[in-house]
Amino acid sequence: MNRREFCKKSLLIAGGLVVPLSALELFNPERLLAEKNDKSKTRWVFLVDTHKCVGCGFCVKACKTENEVPYDANVTRTWVERYVITNDGKAHIDSPKGARDGFQSAKLDQNHAGMEEIKEEDIAKAFFVPKLCNQCENPPCVQVCPVGATYKTNNGVVLVDRKWCIGCGYCIMGCPYSVRFFHPVYHVAEKCNFCYHRISQGMKTACVDACPFGARQIGNLKDPKDPVTKVIMNERVNVLKDEYGTKPQVFYIGLPREVK
Amino acid sequence: MKSHVWRPLYVALGIIALLLVLRVFLVPNDFGVSEQGYMYGWHRTSNEAEWKKVTVKYKGSEACKECHEKNYNDITSSPHADIGCENCHGPLLNHPEDPEKLSIDRNRELCLRCHLKLSYKTSDRGNLKGINPETHNAGSKCVQCHAPHNPGQLGQKQEVKK
Incomplete structure (x- = not known):
């Protein structure tokens, strides 16, 4: 080995040692996305499918009991709204007791205005929308x-x-x-806190567990393999009052414009 | 300058000193700014642990399966498979110690949550079998004819406990 060769080889070895192992790892776009904003490994988000909700109100019942909100007081952390859109484009909305007992009548409860009857042939579309805290990014x-x-x-x-x-x-x-x-x-x-005592020990929220139709789901947006994350990233979802800039984290499938 | 000019200043300084002393005693040690910054994270950090300590009341149908395996298997092989036990039987809490017995909601209103006929074509509700409670055996309990754990078969007359 001559001097020139010795220098070349030592430089190559030193250079090789300097390259850390992590630099040889290929970029993982999923991980990059998750780590883009902050280091926290969890970002709880909620997904509601308005097609699947039938307005049974089991979620409201379970929520009030689980979170010790007095059952007969007319306040609730989560509630379900019924929307009946008639052929003239008008939206008729009700949520008796927040749908704690579901919807016990085909007529709409308009509080002091009494029960509103809508003929079946006048209904253009009708659906249920569960609501809860959006756990905004900018609350x-x-x-x-x-x-x-x-x-x-x-x-x-x-x-x-x-x-x-x-x-x-x-x-x-x-x-x-x-x-x-x-x-x-x-x-x-x-307010709703996504059943913080349940999600922090690996359980689902009381409303998600109570829903028989899978209309409610909770997930971790930082986990690219989470089924909820996959839906939010790949399917057509919407949020409530996007224009307020609050960055709400409850996503809705099939959210019509009548819902505010 | 005369002392009566300075006096209000001493009073003001005294009040500020008093407030600073009081603050030491009244504000908890863990009150401060978290990683969320001043705008969103200005709080008492130990509060998060307090929320985690809330008692879990609904424990899920899998917890019921341990003792009531037959009932669990009955309902999970029926069209009511997706309905959790606790929706009709109430939260498990610390059953069987406390409460020793869970209640069963046999009211018509419970069934009507889903089976009140609402022909909403644009919602899955429209696909559920429904009745008009005013014309469909008004006043009698659903469980007199329908078995909730096996709703497919009609005419399963059950003894209704009061």
Whole structure:
């Protein structure tokens, strides 16, 4: 070996040692997408199929019991709305008791205006839309809290600190989706938190487990193999009030324009 | 300058000092900014753990299977297969210790949640078999003729417990 050859070979070996193993790994687009924004491994999202929902209201019943929301108080963390669109283009909407007992009449409950009867031949389309907290990426309810009692966790869920909440009601006014209300017992702001106690131990939310029709699903958007993520990424889904810029994380399949 | 000019300043400084001292005692140690920043993460960090401690009440049909395997198999091989046990029997909680016995909802309203006839063609609801509760044996309980664990067969008369 001459001097020239020795130098060449040592440079090659040193150069080879410098290249870390990770640099030889091929780019994985799925992983890159998941790690693009932050390092958290979970981002809880919800998927609702409005075709599958039949308005049985088992989700509302289960939610109220599971989350200790007084059963007979007319407040609920999740609810189901019925939309009946008549041939003249008008939308007739009702949600008696948030559909806690489902829809017990073909007539629509219009509160003080009484029960509204719609003839079957007048119906152009009719469907049910379950609603719950959108766990927004930019939650306006958190921005307006003057005391830091509501916040977003690293996995995207917005929680309320019951000990710290002063009950001013700013967040209830700030939520464009009207998902917040005063808890009748604790007198603090209350909202859906994707059953945080259940999802953090690997269970599904109470409403997802209660739904017999698979209309509700919960998933982790950071996991590219999650069936919910696949639907959100590949199929035609929509969100509520996109124009508000809140980046809601509850996605709907078959969401018509009548739903606000 | 005369002292009465300075006096309000001393009072103001005193109030600020008092507030700072009070803050030390009133604001919890773990109150601060998380990774979500000032706008979304300004909170008491231990609250997340408090939410995780909420008791799970609905434990899922698989938990029922352990003891009630026959009933579980009956319903899972029927058209009602997708309906979880706890939807009609209530949350499991710590059964069989507490409560010792689960209640069964035998009201017509329970069945009507799905089987009230609503001919909504653009929703899956339109495909479900339904009745008009005013004309279909008004007043009698559904379970007098229909077995909820095996709804395919009609005329299965059951003894209705009060």
